[in-house]
Amino acid sequence: MRSVSVVGIGETKMGRFPEQSIRDLILTAGGKAIADSGLDRKDIQAVYVGNFNAQLLCKQGHIGPLVSEVLGLGHIPTIRTEGACASGSLAFRMGLIAVMSGIYDVVLVGGVEKMTHQPTEVVTDGIASAMDYNMEAKEGFTFPANFAMIANRYFHEHRNVKKEMGLCAVNAHHNASLNPDAQMPKEVTLEKVLSAPLIADPLSLFDCSLVTDGAAFVVLATTDIAKKLGKHRIVEVVGSGHAGDTLTLFTKKSITSFASAKNAAKQAYEQSGLKPSDIDLAEVHDCFTITQIINIEDLGFAEPGRGADAVAEGITSIDGKKPINTSGGLKAKGHPIGATGISQIYEVVTQLRGDAGTRQIKKADIGLTHNLGGTAATCLVHIFKGR
Amino acid sequence: MENPVIFTYSILYSSTDEFVDKIPYVSCILEQEDGFRFASLLEGFVEGMDIKIGQEVKYIGEDEQGKVRYSLE
Numbered sequence: 001m002r003s004v005s006v007v008g009i010g011e012t013k014m015g016r017f018p019e020q021s022i023r024d025l026i027l028t029a030g031g032k033a034i035a036d037s038g039l040d041r042k043d044i045q046a047v048y049v050g051n052f053n054a055q056l057l058c059k060q061g062h063i064g065p066l067v068s069e070v071l072g073l074g075h076i077p078t079i080r081t082e083g084a085c086a087s088g089s090l091a092f093r094m095g096l097i098a099v100m101s102g103i104y105d106v107v108l109v110g111g112v113e114k115m116t117h118q119p120t121e122v123v124t125d126g127i128a129s130a131m132d133y134n135m136e137a138k139e140g141f142t143f144p145a146n147f148a149m150i151a152n153r154y155f156h157e158h159r160n161v162k163k164e165m166g167l168c169a170v171n172a173h174h175n176a177s178l179n180p181d182a183q184m185p186k187e188v189t190l191e192k193v194l195s196a197p198l199i200a201d202p203l204s205l206f207d208c209s210l211v212t213d214g215a216a217f218v219v220l221a222t223t224d225i226a227k228k229l230g231k232h233r234i235v236e237v238v239g240s241g242h243a244g245d246t247l248t249l250f251t252k253k254s255i256t257s258f259a260s261a262k263n264a265a266k267q268a269y270e271q272s273g274l275k276p277s278d279i280d281l282a283e284v285h286d287c288f289t290i291t292q293i294i295n296i297e298d299l300g301f302a303e304p305g306r307g308a309d310a311v312a313e314g315i316t317s318i319d320g321k322k323p324i325n326t327s328g329g330l331k332a333k334g335h336p337i338g339a340t341g342i343s344q345i346y347e348v349v350t351q352l353r354g355d356a357g358t359r360q361i362k363k364a365d366i367g368l369t370h371n372l373g374g375t376a377a378t379c380l381v382h383i384f385k386g387r
Numbered sequence: 388m389e390n391p392v393i394f395t396y397s398i399l400y401s402s403t404d405e406f407v408d409k410i411p412y413v414s415c416i417l418e419q420e421d422g423f424r425f426a427s428l429l430e431g432f433v434e435g436m437d438i439k440i441g442q443e444v445k446y447i448g449e450d451e452q453g454k455v456r457y458s459l460e
Contacts, residue, residue, distance in 0.1 A: 125403040139454075140399070140406040140428040145414040148397035156395070156440045200414075201398040250416045250424040255395065 001100045005226035006235045006384065008037025008219035011346045014183040014334030016116040017213045022060055023070050025112050025215035029339075030071045033108065033217035038231045041071060044219070045104040047078040048095040050087030050111035051338035056126045057118050067110070084130035085287060086373030087111060088216070088341030089380035093240055095220050105225060110217030111339030123211055127337070130374040132248045144208055144288070146249050146375045148200035151290040154256045155202070157305070162202055164308035165289035166193040169206040169331055171311070172286065175318050176328025178359035183210050183334035207289040209329075214336030216343040223387075233353045239274065239383035241267030249375045260379035261298035261370065268368070268381040269300075276300035279322070279383070280363050281351055283344035285372040286329040295370055296324065299381070323361050326351060341371040341380065352386035390443045391417035391457065394424055398432065417444060417457065431458035 010032025012025050034041055049067050054060040064078030081090040088111030095109035115123055128137035131146060155161065170190050176182035188206060196205040226234045243263030246252055253259065269275060276299060284299065286292035296307035301315075301322050310316055316324040327333040327347035330340060348367035350356050356364075367384045396415035399406075406412065406428075413429040430447060432438075436459065444457040 120401075121404045121407065124401075125405075128403065136426050137403070138405075139414065139426045140402065140409065140412060141414050141426060142399065142402055144401065145397045145399050148399075149395040149414065149416060152397060152440065153395035198398070198400045200400065203397075248426070250394075250426050 002102060003223035004096055004099045004220055004237050005223045006218050006237065006345065006349050007221045007226050007229055008033045008039065009346050009349050010036055011181055011216035011343055012214050013181045014212050014214040014336060014343070018117055020213065022054060022058060022066065022112055022114050025114065025213065026067050026070045029215035030067060030108065030110060030217045033110070033219050034071065037219040038229050039106060039219060041073055043106045044073055044076060044108045046076055046095070046098060046107045047073065048081060048091040048107060048109045049078065050081045050091040050341060052082060052084055052087045052113060052130070053126045053337060054114065056129070057123070058114050063112065083378045084373035085285065085337050085340055086371045086378045086380050087338040088343070089369065089371035089382065092218070092341060092345060092382065093242055093380055096237055096240055099220050099222060106219065106221045108217060108219055109342065110215060111342040112215035113336040113338040114213045115211050115336070116213050135248055142200065144200035144203050147288040147290055148203045149249065150255050151202050154290060154294065157256050161293055161308035163194070164293060164311045165207055166190050167311050168286060168289040168292045169193045171317055172325055172329045172331035175326050175359060176332030178357070179328050179333055182328040182332055183212055184328070184332045203288055209287045209331050209335040212334035212336040214334055214339050214343065216339045216346050218342060218345055218349070234387035235349050235352050236385050236387055237382060238385045239268035239272030241265060241381040243267065243379055245377050247374065247377045257294060257304060258298055258372070258376035258379065260376050261295065261372065261381070264379040264381040265299050268383050272383045274366065274383060278366055279368045280366050281323045281326055281348065281361055282368040282370060283325055283327060283329070283347050284370040286325060286331050287335065287372065289331070291372070292324065299368070299370060318359060318361065326356065326359050326361060341369065344369040344371060345382065348384050352384060389420050390445055391419045393438065393440055393442045393444060394418040395440060396429070396438055413438065413459070427457055429459055430456055431460045
């Protein structure tokens with residue numbers, strides 16, 4: 001297998017953009033990624049693009065050729081990947097495998113989602129297609145409900161961590177306030193978070209991630225090509241893990257720790273020869289604040305049941321020992337579903353290059369991304385190393 | 388068989404069009420004696436009611452769509 005590096009990155013600002021179409025979002029993010037790489041568009045041999053819900057929310061399928069048309073990539077092969085909220089990371093891993101194996105030398109991978117033009121009920125119903133529609137959604141389950149049930153079970157098995165969940169939201173908003181691409185770049189207080197209206201008890205408004213329009217793309221190439229380009233610090237992909245679990249929540253053995261995440265993390269750590277203590281920063285899938293606490297444990301950054309302690313002690317803050325979601329995360333940077341996994345990679349590469357401006361962390365040599373799909377039915381973990 | 392117990396639950400204050408009229412309502416995972424779990428919408432919730440994990444629920448029959456229904460009371 002060949003060594004592969006991220007040679008170009010690009011993303012749109014995340015937010016609510018009624019005047020922008022899927023085409024516009026792809027053009028901005030994809031165009032930036034190709035320009036950032038220093039490669040010519042003719043060098044790109046294939047496209048892998050994650051999208052979850054455009055067929056329902058925008059009546060638009062066949063996103064692969066849309067990307068090649070918008071970016072002028074000619075007759076190259078294109079593939080759309082779908083794995084709910086992990087669609088973007090899935091595209092990344094498919095592109096990675098293709099370059100590692102020698103099929104291609106340079107590929108464009110990305111994700112795009114346009115959601116905010118639809119009413120909340122339609123978006124909630126659309127997202128519910130990432131759970132079992134007949135057995136869960138038709139029983140009145142929503143994603144906030146699923147993760148609220150996870151939170152209540154977590155409170156039962158460990159302790160009530162509602163306050164620490166609130167701190168996750170406070171941290172996310174603080175970090176987003178330093179990120180020019182973030183959808184909600186404003187500070188919130190713990191009092192405001194804890195007094196917000198309930199969505200699905202115990203989750204309130206600030207425990208939930210955002211509904212977002214946005215796109216993010218990266219160019220992957222062999223590390224040999226990356227060395228010749230010499231434009232940026234080389235960011236090598238040193239670990240890639242992908243694992244799954246049952247689709248439904250009620251069939252999972254554990255709902256307070258996710259088997260998909262633990263398995264994907266184990267693969268990525270083993271491939272890279274790295275351990276949790278080696279990771280300088282991580283972008284984790286905080287679809288809800290309780291998820292961030294569980295992710296911290298599943299990735300080995302804290303013992304089971306102690307993820308909330310790590311948050312309360314400031315370990316996961318931007319100036320802590322293990323900064324989590326320096327971008328603002330799904331909670332405050334935004335959650336453009338099919339693009340989220342790539343948006344996470346965009347942040348890690350930006351930090352490893354030292355280009356994160358006011359949110360730049362001091363030591364950024366090894367970064368990790370963790371992207372969940374559905375009710376933790378899919379998980380991808382990637383580890384990146386700056387050379 | 389004994390009545391199932393609540394494995395976990397949430398009280399919903401926001402939902403899809405289909406269920407918005409039922410707000411606030413209780414989504415839960417019920418667990419049978421033999422360990423089998425399933426998703427359910429619990430009937431009989433009124434605001435302020437105390438719900439606990441491990442609490443037994445009562446079988447109340449099938450609804451108009453033929454779905455088995457349980458209640459908090």
